[in-house]
Amino acid sequence: MPEFNPFFSDLRSRIRSKDTVVSVGLDADLKKIPEHLLEKDLPRWAFNRRIIDATHEYAACYKPNVAFYEDADGWRSLRETIAYAEGKDVPVLLDAKRADIGNTARKYAELLDHADAITVNPYMGRDSLSPFLSRRDKGVFVLCRTSNPGGADLQDLELDSGEPLYRRVAALADVWNEAGNVGLVVGATTPDELEELREEVPDLPFLVPGVGAQGGDAEAAVEFGLADGVGLVNSSRGIIFAGAEAGEEFATVAGQAAKRLRDRLNRHRE
Numbered sequence: 001m002p003e004f005n006p007f008f009s010d011l012r013s014r015i016r017s018k019d020t021v022v023s024v025g026l027d028a029d030l031k032k033i034p035e036h037l038l039e040k041d042l043p044r045w046a047f048n049r050r051i052i053d054a055t056h057e058y059a060a061c062y063k064p065n066v067a068f069y070e071d072a073d074g075w076r077s078l079r080e081t082i083a084y085a086e087g088k089d090v091p092v093l094l095d096a097k098r099a100d101i102g103n104t105a106r107k108y109a110e111l112l113d114h115a116d117a118i119t120v121n122p123y124m125g126r127d128s129l130s131p132f133l134s135r136r137d138k139g140v141f142v143l144c145r146t147s148n149p150g151g152a153d154l155q156d157l158e159l160d161s162g163e164p165l166y167r168r169v170a171a172l173a174d175v176w177n178e179a180g181n182v183g184l185v186v187g188a189t190t191p192d193e194l195e196e197l198r199e200e201v202p203d204l205p206f207l208v209p210g211v212g213a214q215g216g217d218a219e220a221a222v223e224f225g226l227a228d229g230v231g232l233v234n235s236s237r238g239i240i241f242a243g244a245e246a247g248e249e250f251a252t253v254a255g256q257a258a259k260r261l262r263d264r265l266n267r268h269r270e
């Protein structure tokens with residue numbers, strides 16, 4: 001098994017030094033940002049800055065989902081947000097779920113010039129992921145068993161061998177992990193699959209979304225999400241919009257929510 005690459009080694013150091021596996025999802029939905037920030041030049045950046053100030057002590061990483069930034073002001077907000085998070089020494093995992101034919105994938109992989117790690121979609125196969133995998137110092141999280149209800153539609157399909165497709169994805173991701181830079185995305189909403197996948201690929205760290213707003217199993221997320229103590233459990237809305245009713249105190253409430261999740265997850269860590 002390859003050693004962890006620089007991204008996962010740094011993540012391990014952060015997890016140890018801050019004693020947290022919480023990934024704070026920066027899904028800065030303009031429709032939910034407190035009204036008093038909407039008059040700012042870049043409301044999403046203003047929002048994220050305050051969220052980062054309040055949560056960074058509890059964050060193993062920040063995970064902005066690019067869906068919330070794909071417009072001109074959004075990209076500017078995202079750039080500012082990433083720089084600010086990195087200024088606080090918190091790694092940034094860009095949730096982009098990309099991949100494409102080689103020529104296009106090469107372009108998509110340039111997103112990694114601006115972040116420490118990325119999520120990718122394995123549906124188009126190995127060559128569509130090569131430009132990401134060849135970034136040996138970054139983290140590449142491969143979607144495997146997703147947390148949404150429709151995750152079963154394709155991912156649970158049984159192959160001729162009798163194994164479900166998501167298990168094959170996990171086995172392939174393990175093969176693709178030549179540089180020690182690969183992780184898997186496995187939702188907390190399917191704890192049995194989390195357990196099964198931990199057995200299938202004992203060395204791959206998982207990003208486990210789906211706790212908080214989606215109601216996933218936080219205990220299973222921690223029990224099975226970590227490989228050699230390294231892994232991430234993400235909550236987005238459950239943290240950043242915890243203070244939706246708190247007006248100007250929204251960030252304080254978000255900080256409390258991040259701390260609560262950290263403490264809850266830590267109770268289940270060895």
Ligand SMILES: O=C(O)c1cc(=O)[nH]c(=O)n1[C@@H]1O[C@H](COP(=O)(O)O)[C@@H](O)[C@H]1O
Nearest residue numbers: 065119146147187209212213214235236237
């Ligand atoms: O790749 C992801 O992060 C992801 C995979 C998955 O299976 N389920 C899932 O919810 N996510 C992302 O994790 C975040 C979950 O947000 P909350 O439900 O608000 O905590 C969103 O950004 C989703 O896009």
